[in-house]
Amino acid sequence: MSTTTSARDRLVGAAQDLFAAQGVGPTSPRAVLAASGVGQGSLYHHFPTKHDLAVAAVGATVDDALTRALRTLGGDSPAVERLVAYLERPRDALAGCKIGRLTSDQAVMDDDGLHDVVTAYFVRLLGTLTQVLRETGLPDDAARDRAHAALAIIQGGYVLARATRDPDALAAAVRGFVGLLTHDLPNQNPPTQENNS
Amino acid sequence: MSTTTSARDRLVGAAQDLFAAQGVGPTSPRAVLAASGVGQGSLYHHFPTKHDLAVAAVGATVDDALTRALRTLGGDSPAVERLVAYLERPRDALAGCKIGRLTSDQAVMDDDGLHDVVTAYFVRLLGTLTQVLRETGLPDDAARDRAHAALAIIQGGYVLARATRDPDALAAAVRGFVGLLTHDLPNQNPPTQENNS
DNA sequence: GTCTATAAACGGATAGAC
DNA sequence: GTCTATCCGTTTATAGAC
Numbered sequence: 001m002s003t004t005t006s007a008r009d010r011l012v013g014a015a016q017d018l019f020a021a022q023g024v025g026p027t028s029p030r031a032v033l034a035a036s037g038v039g040q041g042s043l044y045h046h047f048p049t050k051h052d053l054a055v056a057a058v059g060a061t062v063d064d065a066l067t068r069a070l071r072t073l074g075g076d077s078p079a080v081e082r083l084v085a086y087l088e089r090p091r092d093a094l095a096g097c098k099i100g101r102l103t104s105d106q107a108v109m110d111d112d113g114l115h116d117v118v119t120a121y122f123v124r125l126l127g128t129l130t131q132v133l134r135e136t137g138l139p140d141d142a143a144r145d146r147a148h149a150a151l152a153i154i155q156g157g158y159v160l161a162r163a164t165r166d167p168d169a170l171a172a173a174v175r176g177f178v179g180l181l182t183h184d185l186p187n188q189n190p191p192t193q194e195n196n197s
Numbered sequence: 198m199s200t201t202t203s204a205r206d207r208l209v210g211a212a213q214d215l216f217a218a219q220g221v222g223p224t225s226p227r228a229v230l231a232a233s234g235v236g237q238g239s240l241y242h243h244f245p246t247k248h249d250l251a252v253a254a255v256g257a258t259v260d261d262a263l264t265r266a267l268r269t270l271g272g273d274s275p276a277v278e279r280l281v282a283y284l285e286r287p288r289d290a291l292a293g294c295k296i297g298r299l300t301s302d303q304a305v306m307d308d309d310g311l312h313d314v315v316t317a318y319f320v321r322l323l324g325t326l327t328q329v330l331r332e333t334g335l336p337d338d339a340a341r342d343r344a345h346a347a348l349a350i351i352q353g354g355y356v357l358a359r360a361t362r363d364p365d366a367l368a369a370a371v372r373g374f375v376g377l378l379t380h381d382l383p384n385q386n387p388p389t390q391e392n393n394s
Numbered sequence: 395g396t397c398t399a400t401a402a403a404c405g406g407a408t409a410g411a412c
Numbered sequence: 413g414t415c416t417a418t419c420c421g422t423t424t425a426t427a428g429a430c
Contacts, residue, residue, distance in 0.1 A: 007396080025223060026424060039397045041428095044351045046395090050424070051335075086315040094299060103359040104293060104301035106223045115362075124359040142376065148357060148366055149373030155356040156349025162300040163319040169345055176346030179339065203403060204414075236415045238410095283407065301424090 008046045010036040020092035020098045024054050024114070025107035055113055060097050062121045073128050079135035084178055086129075087150060093161035093170035100155045126151060153177045205243045207233040212254035215282055216297045221251050221311070222304035252310055258295050259318045270325050276332035283326075284347060290358035290367035297352045323348060350374045 014036035018027040029050055033043055047053035063145075072086045091097075102108040102118050109115055129147035130140075138146065159168030202210075206337065211233035213222040221344055223233055226247055244250035269283045288294075299305040299315050326344035327337075354367030 008414085022303050023301065030423075040399090041395095042395070044425070046424090059347070093321045097239065100356050100360070101301040103356050104220065104298040106219050119362060122357060123256070126357075126361070142373075144394050145369045145373035147373070148354070148369035149350060149371075149377070152353025152357055152370035152374075153346060154348050154351030154353065154365075156351065157345070159297050159300050159352040159356070160319060160323075160345060160349055162306070163315050164323070165316060170349075172345035173349035174346075176339075176342035176344070177349075177374075177377075179342065179375075180346070193408050226407085227405080236413095238416080239414050241407070243405090311406095 007036075007038045010038060011053065012056050012060055015053055016061050017100075019054070019057055020061070020095070022108075023105045023140065024058070024107050029053065051111060051113065054107070054111070055117065058099075058102065058108070058114060058117050062117055065099060066121060066124060067164045069125055070128060073132055079132045081181070083129070083132050083150065084181070087153065087174050087178060091154075091158075091170060093158060093167040094165070096162050097155060097158045100158060108111060109110055122151070150177070204233075204235045204239045207235060208240055208243060208250065209254050209257055212250055216251070216254055217292065220298065220302045220304070221255070222302050224394060226250065226365050248308060248310065251308070253303070254312065255296075255299065255311060255314050260312055261336060262296060266313075266322055267325060270329055276329045277379070280326070280329050280347065281378070284350065284375060286357075288367060290350075290355060290364040291362070293359050294352060294355045319348070320382050338373060347374070358388070379393070 013036035015027070015032045018035060029043055032053065033040060036043075043053070047056065047118065049093060052108055069086065072089060073082050075082060077085075099118060100120050102114075107114075108118060126144075126147050129150055130144045133143035133150075134145050138141075153173050154170070160169040160173060161167055163169075208229060212224070215228055216230060226240055230237060231249065233240075240250070253291045266283065269286060270279050272279060273280075296315060296318050299311075304311075305315060323344050325340075326347055327341045329336065330340035330343050330347075333340075350370050351367070354370035357366040357370060358364055360366075373388065
């Protein structure tokens with residue numbers, strides 16, 4: 001933890017912000033330069049091509065997101081509670097998922113190295129969700145399908161929110177899904193009182 | 198219905214194909230020209246700006262998709278059957294939703310006219326799904342939430358399929374959701390008799 | 395390691411002949 | 413209405429001084 005941030009770190013941070021706001025393809029190295037405040041040559045010293053910068057920035061974003069998700073999905077509370085906590089976590093719906101959005105980013109999908117980083121994020125998350133759902137007593141196949149459904153609710157909720165410009169669209173999708181989920185598994189401690197994020 | 202296709206129609210068709218394959222932003226007017234086979238001047242005669250071409254092409258794609266969706270969701274069969282038929286319709290998962298993908302397309306989101314076309318598609322679809330779910334006897338709010346969940350499953354399933362490069366990821370999400378849905382409503386055609394759209 | 399200056403290609407759009 | 417030729421800004425990347 002140095003107080004002075006290296007040119008490299010500032011470049012990665014600026015790239016993360018710009019990628020989140022407008023995607024990888026539409027973000028030019030020049031824009032990253034301007035946002036980071038470093039000089040032209042420094043960028044190409046640390047990251048010879050845009051690909052190299054993108055891998056570093058997307059990788060950092062994936063690490064952050066995965067860390068937070070696994071923390072929510074781990075812990076001692078009942079499996080269904082952890083799943084619902086993950087689903088109901090506060091999210092900036094209108095901004096979209098920083099990582100899910102990259103599946104429509106041609107610059108990412110056309111770059112195997114970048115695509116692999118995105119793939120790893122979702123594979124890991126689906127595996128963890130499947131584990132959590134197996135704890136509820138579901139057979140393997142059903143747990144896997146339901147894990148896909150849960151993650152699709154989040155990703156699709158983001159799409160609906162952005163499409164309709166309605167931040168509540170994601171929350172509505174989650175409510176609809178959690179309603180089915182908890183009605184399907186009515187045995188926990190139903191109307192829970194401790195409902196923080 | 199002329200056998201010869203007008204330059205305008207060929208331009209719109211080529212734009213629809215390219216937009217579906219790589220998005221609006223990354224598709225240059227020059228690429229549309231090349232794919233359509235018409236000359237430079239013809240494009241700018243019919244569509245003075247890229248915006249004009251995009252509105253025409255995205256509008257045509259939305260019309261097509263809406264027509265097919267409403268046909269599946271209409272009809273005489275029980276509401277739940279129509280909903281499941283919509284969810285399970287064959288889809289090219291790895292290609293992504295031609296319209297949903299546009300919510301990550303900066304060129305679309307930054308263009309109010311284009312964004313409105315995308316918004317209209319989802320608002321219309323959500324409204325229709327809500328109607329169908331109301332036929333199952335659900336109260337208004339619950340029907341609306343469940344409609345959001347259903348559409349999020351499709352849109353999120355596309356995202357998962359593209360992210361993991363697994364065409365079955367969309368199908369898995371649908372299976373997981375339909376499993377919850379049909380278990381929640383084991384009584385197929387109980388309350389309503391007058392179930393038109 | 396960091397900077398300024400510049401190159402080569404592509405983007406969107408226009409001019410004007412036919 | 414359709415065509416060819418061209419303009420100008422931006423993008424990605426390189427060169428070479430400090």
